[in-house]
Amino acid sequence: xxxxxxxTGNKTGAAMKTILSGNEAVxxxxxxxxxxxxxxxxxxPSTEILENAARYPEIYCEWSPNEKVAFEVAMGATFEGAxxxxxxxxxxxxxxxxxxxxxxxxxAPGGFIVVSADDxxxxxxxxxxxxxxxxxxxxxxxxxxxxxQEAKDFVGVGLDISVxxxxxxxxxxxxxxxxxxTAVKLGKRRETQVKGFQRDPQKFVVLPSHGRIRHPWAVExxxxxxxxxxxxxxxxVEKGSSQIGIITHGVxxxxxxxxxxxxxxxxxxxxxxxxxGKIKAFADSVDRLFVVEELExxxxxxxxxxxxxxxxxIFWSNLGELNPERVEQGLVEAGxxxxxxxxxxxxxxxxxxxxxxxxxxxxxxGLYYALRKLKARVTTDxxxxxxxxxxxxxxxxxxxxxxxxxxxxxxxxxxxxxxKGIVATIGDSTFLHSGMTGLLNAVNDKAGITVVIADNxxxxxxxxxHHPGTGESLMGPxxxxxxxxxxxxxxxxxxxxxxxxxxxxxxxxxxxQEMENDELSVIITNRPCALFPPENRKRVRMKPFQVDLExxxxxxxxxxxxxPAISESHETTEKGLTKSHIDPVLCTGCSVCAQVCPVxxxxxxx
Ligand SMILES: Cc1ncc(C[n+]2csc(CCOP(=O)(O)OP(=O)(O)O)c2C)c(N)n1
Numbered sequence: 001x002x003x004x005x006x007x008t009g010n011k012t013g014a015a016m017k018t019i020l021s022g023n024e025a026v027x028x029x030x031x032x033x034x035x036x037x038x039x040x041x042x043x044x045p046s047t048e049i050l051e052n053a054a055r056y057p058e059i060y061c062e063w064s065p066n067e068k069v070a071f072e073v074a075m076g077a078t079f080e081g082a083x084x085x086x087x088x089x090x091x092x093x094x095x096x097x098x099x100x101x102x103x104x105x106x107x108a109p110g111g112f113i114v115v116s117a118d119d120x121x122x123x124x125x126x127x128x129x130x131x132x133x134x135x136x137x138x139x140x141x142x143x144x145x146x147x148x149q150e151a152k153d154f155v156g157v158g159l160d161i162s163v164x165x166x167x168x169x170x171x172x173x174x175x176x177x178x179x180x181x182t183a184v185k186l187g188k189r190r191e192t193q194v195k196g197f198q199r200d201p202q203k204f205v206v207l208p209s210h211g212r213i214r215h216p217w218a219v220e221x222x223x224x225x226x227x228x229x230x231x232x233x234x235x236x237v238e239k240g241s242s243q244i245g246i247i248t249h250g251v252x253x254x255x256x257x258x259x260x261x262x263x264x265x266x267x268x269x270x271x272x273x274x275x276x277g278k279i280k281a282f283a284d285s286v287d288r289l290f291v292v293e294e295l296e297x298x299x300x301x302x303x304x305x306x307x308x309x310x311x312x313x314i315f316w317s318n319l320g321e322l323n324p325e326r327v328e329q330g331l332v333e334a335g336x337x338x339x340x341x342x343x344x345x346x347x348x349x350x351x352x353x354x355x356x357x358x359x360x361x362x363x364x365x366g367l368y369y370a371l372r373k374l375k376a377r378v379t380t381d382x383x384x385x386x387x388x389x390x391x392x393x394x395x396x397x398x399x400x401x402x403x404x405x406x407x408x409x410x411x412x413x414x415x416x417x418x419x420k421g422i423v424a425t426i427g428d429s430t431f432l433h434s435g436m437t438g439l440l441n442a443v444n445d446k447a448g449i450t451v452v453i454a455d456n457x458x459x460x461x462x463x464x465x466h467h468p469g470t471g472e473s474l475m476g477p478x479x480x481x482x483x484x485x486x487x488x489x490x491x492x493x494x495x496x497x498x499x500x501x502x503x504x505x506x507x508x509x510x511x512x513q514e515m516e517n518d519e520l521s522v523i524i525t526n527r528p529c530a531l532f533p534p535e536n537r538k539r540v541r542m543k544p545f546q547v548d549l550e551x552x553x554x555x556x557x558x559x560x561x562x563x564p565a566i567s568e569s570h571e572t573t574e575k576g577l578t579k580s581h582i583d584p585v586l587c588t589g590c591s592v593c594a595q596v597c598p599v600x601x602x603x604x605x606x
Pocket of ligand 1: 041461
């Protein structure tokens with residue numbers, strides 16, 4: 001184990017304050033509140049939780065191959081009596097939903113926190129599902145921190161609730177809380193004992209006959225949690241004007257405080273189960289009651305169901321992130337605030353739009369260039385390679401969720417009657433996450449599709465995390481290095497080819513051959529990510545290329561490989577066409593542009 005020193009640089013941490021992001025604060029909470037085992041699969045906005053928790057040698061940390069496995073490892077640890085935490089982005093909880101739901105009737109003897117990092121506004125996600133509903137679905141308490149201090153504190157409070165009530169606790173974060181930095185008071189680590197597994201088949205074995213006994217226990221547990229919700233200081237009233245009362249949660253609390261500092265505010269730190277009695281008393285104490293909540297009317301619907309009149313979603317829609325301006329606008333529409341002359345709150349300078357694009361030297365570029373040339377029907381998946389869908393490569397026809405590409409390709413092949421020309425592209429991390437069963441099924445179905453595993457030896461999209469194919473882990477080097485070709489072989493694939501996507505012609509020829517073939521085939525592209533190559537995990541720097549301006553004919557073919565290092569220069573041809581320019585600082589020397597140039601005008605620098 002070669003783990004680094006703790007993230008804040010303060011081991012005892014006594015009475016010291018520092019600035020932490022919400023994610024760093026959760027990691028600090030893992031340290032201070034005696035977590036033994038922390039697991040995750042990376043996903044924005046949750047990734048930094050495990051990256052920071054791994055800096056504390058007291059905590060065993062792992063990147064599991066997917067969220068379900070991460071959940072199961074953490075669940076096993078809490079069965080053994082350890083304090084545990086599992087972190088994931090919101091859609092990750094869909095992957096882990098099976099054990100998440102089943103655990104409800106078992107409990108969490110050692111203490112168990114599930115962090116769901118939701119993404120209102122879809123900064124880096126395919127949807128903005130509101131995972132508070134998962135807490136209600138499973139009957140778990142839902143804690144919602146509004147800043148980094150609470151993010152840390154709620155890990156501790158959540159663990160106590162988890163142990164006292166024998167229940168998993170959902171710590172629901174959002175992008176703003178995960179990534180914003182606020183002051184946090186540090187404390188010492190509270191050591192806890194791993195109590196050991198207490199055999200109890202009725203509890204730990206989810207047979208129907210056991211479940212029938214456990215279900216009433218879980219219902220009773222929820223009743224007790226509702227009583228706790230009435231008394232916990234996490235749910236507090238900040239008394240202000242008796243005319244307006246606002247119930248709010250999470251980061252929205254900060255916006256409400258900023259916009260309506262004089263109102264009476266009911267801050268929900270524990271948003272499930274709701275403290276209905278306390279809310280009723282609050283409602284009776286104000287003339288008009290609002291619920292200001294981000295995304296779905298989770299709180300509003302429950303309050304209305306309890307017969308308490310309130311207003312909410314008609315002023316603050318369930319689309320996107322809230323912010324102080326939107327909170328203010330809703331209150332103006334409600335007739336509570338007057339429309340002020342527009343204050344300048346946004347940055348005055350215009351931000352130049354920067355569409356996402358493959359990095360210089362990205363190995364996916366050659367693959368997607370070839371797929372476009374071959375006019376393949378491409379079912380793609382989630383990872384950096386999804387960017388191949390965007391102009392100018394525009395290769396990629398479907399993308400749904402992690403692991404979907406192979407199943408969708410099989411479905412298309414079955415509907416069409418053959419798999420010729422259908423290519424499923426999937427990254428190495430995604431293949432190990434949830435692509436393997438899809439491939440097994442494709443073999444079993446004799447689907448005749450082509451599967452391309454874009455193996456760049458890292459989970460690149462989320463910032464370069466390890467997985468069971470990289471040979472390293474969160475605990476240091478010496479991890480397992482799964483051989484993707486052997487896995488495919490074991491899953492029944494016979495035609496398996498490996499190509500270097502920097503070699504364009506070879507990539508094109510191999511793809512063409514396999515797309516025309518009736519049999520199922522797997523092509524593995526074997527060029528590592530240019531940002532995190534396995535040798536040193538430092539950006540690849542080969543000799544950069546340059547444009548020979550004498551030869552350049554201004555055809556712009558090189559611009560169509562979509563490399564940020566290539567732009568139009570000020571030089572023009574006789575016909576007035578702009579010639580190309582390569583930025584030598586950005587160019588990694590992958591040579592893909594040189595290979596597409598029809599007049600060999602792109603050459604290595606001296
Ligand atoms: C269920 C789920 N978990 C996590 C994520 C976050 N995420 C997006 S792409 C990706 C993996 C990308 O790695 P890989 O497949 O190797 O492709 P690369 O980005 O390296 O090209 C992850 C973890 C997600 N979108 N969905």
